[in-house]
Amino acid sequence: MRTLTKNGPDYSPKGAAMADLQTQPLDSLAFDWVMITLSVVYVSGLYLDGWAHNHNKVDQSFFTVWHAFFYAGFGLVALLLTGTLVANRWRGRSWPTALPAGYSLSFLGILIFAAGGVGDLIWHELFGIEQNFDILLSPTHLMLGAGLALVVSGPLRAAWQRPGKKIGWRKLGPAILSLACLTAALTFFMMFSHPLMSNIGGRDHAHFNNEIGQIAGVVSILLMTGLVMGPTYLALHRWSLPPGALILVWGSNSIVMAIIDYEETGTIYLTLAMLAGIVLAELWRLQLKPSATNRNAWRLFAFGAPVLVFGAYFVALLYVEGSVWTIHMLTGTVILSGVVGWLLSYLIVPPAMPVE
Numbered sequence: 001m002r003t004l005t006k007n008g009p010d011y012s013p014k015g016a017a018m019a020d021l022q023t024q025p026l027d028s029l030a031f032d033w034v035m036i037t038l039s040v041v042y043v044s045g046l047y048l049d050g051w052a053h054n055h056n057k058v059d060q061s062f063f064t065v066w067h068a069f070f071y072a073g074f075g076l077v078a079l080l081l082t083g084t085l086v087a088n089r090w091r092g093r094s095w096p097t098a099l100p101a102g103y104s105l106s107f108l109g110i111l112i113f114a115a116g117g118v119g120d121l122i123w124h125e126l127f128g129i130e131q132n133f134d135i136l137l138s139p140t141h142l143m144l145g146a147g148l149a150l151v152v153s154g155p156l157r158a159a160w161q162r163p164g165k166k167i168g169w170r171k172l173g174p175a176i177l178s179l180a181c182l183t184a185a186l187t188f189f190m191m192f193s194h195p196l197m198s199n200i201g202g203r204d205h206a207h208f209n210n211e212i213g214q215i216a217g218v219v220s221i222l223l224m225t226g227l228v229m230g231p232t233y234l235a236l237h238r239w240s241l242p243p244g245a246l247i248l249v250w251g252s253n254s255i256v257m258a259i260i261d262y263e264e265t266g267t268i269y270l271t272l273a274m275l276a277g278i279v280l281a282e283l284w285r286l287q288l289k290p291s292a293t294n295r296n297a298w299r300l301f302a303f304g305a306p307v308l309v310f311g312a313y314f315v316a317l318l319y320v321e322g323s324v325w326t327i328h329m330l331t332g333t334v335i336l337s338g339v340v341g342w343l344l345s346y347l348i349v350p351p352a353m354p355v356e
Helices: 013-023 029-054 065-090 104-127 139-152 154-160 169-188 211-238 245-260 267-288 295-320 327-348
Strands: 003-005 008-010
Touching: 029 065, 029 139, 029 154, 029 169, 029 245, 065 104, 065 139, 104 139, 104 154, 139 154, 139 169, 154 169, 169 211, 169 245, 211 245, 211 295, 211 327, 245 267, 267 295, 295 327
Parallel strands: none
Antiparallel strands: 003 008
């Protein structure tokens, strides 16, 4: 491709350089590190606001200190993306190539989040501040969540487009942190199904001790398996993740979920148990080396990882407060979480196709 002049195509070196500006997307690891640093602040604001709602620290006003921190995080990432877009457009890049590769959807997320923020202000004024489960199911909050997920997953998409499968922490660090932020966003809006928020199966939590509650508890564990394990399994298929990656992604998720309700009896022990299960899952991954070319190891890991994590949770739960769930239900729920992981492995790494 060449730029056009009044006399036709410009084949000069300058014309070639301008053509490259129009067609080649930017790619900057430094930008990824800045973006993910601001994204961590952004997601921290989400969890701080969730903690405030969960502890009755909010009033019937949209303008709270918790919202201020949350929206300040949004403002930082919005400023970075918008400023980069405008600056690169000013330098002569076309609109499609003005943002680094992988960040177009992040900019879309900014627009969705901004629209959701305006809608949330109106929603609060019309219907009041949401409480309990309402905060997670409010349409404007779901819109905010969708925008946030698109924003913070930018470094993950950027790294996906670069060549290479076995990459170290320096180059893949932003993508792994981005995966952690994305997972945190997903579990935040389904926190009522997270075991560290609900003490699923606990003897002292009567809402899980009748038949409907037991069904809800089992389904919640299976749902969390998909939300927490699924995105990471996809990343494992794309890269040979460096040691400690699962501890960061899954471990940070356990910690932030526990912080929202840390005063709950036994939360610290349940969290430590899940962290121990995550460490065991990571050690097993490093031993098995699951990959698309090592399918047997991939299936074993996909089944075993959730079994280790949620199995550790239930063992700790029995120690902390006991359970009225039968041994059949407890062990069966753990095994079913492994089945969910195993089935996900077939979606991500399907069986080899026959040669036509």
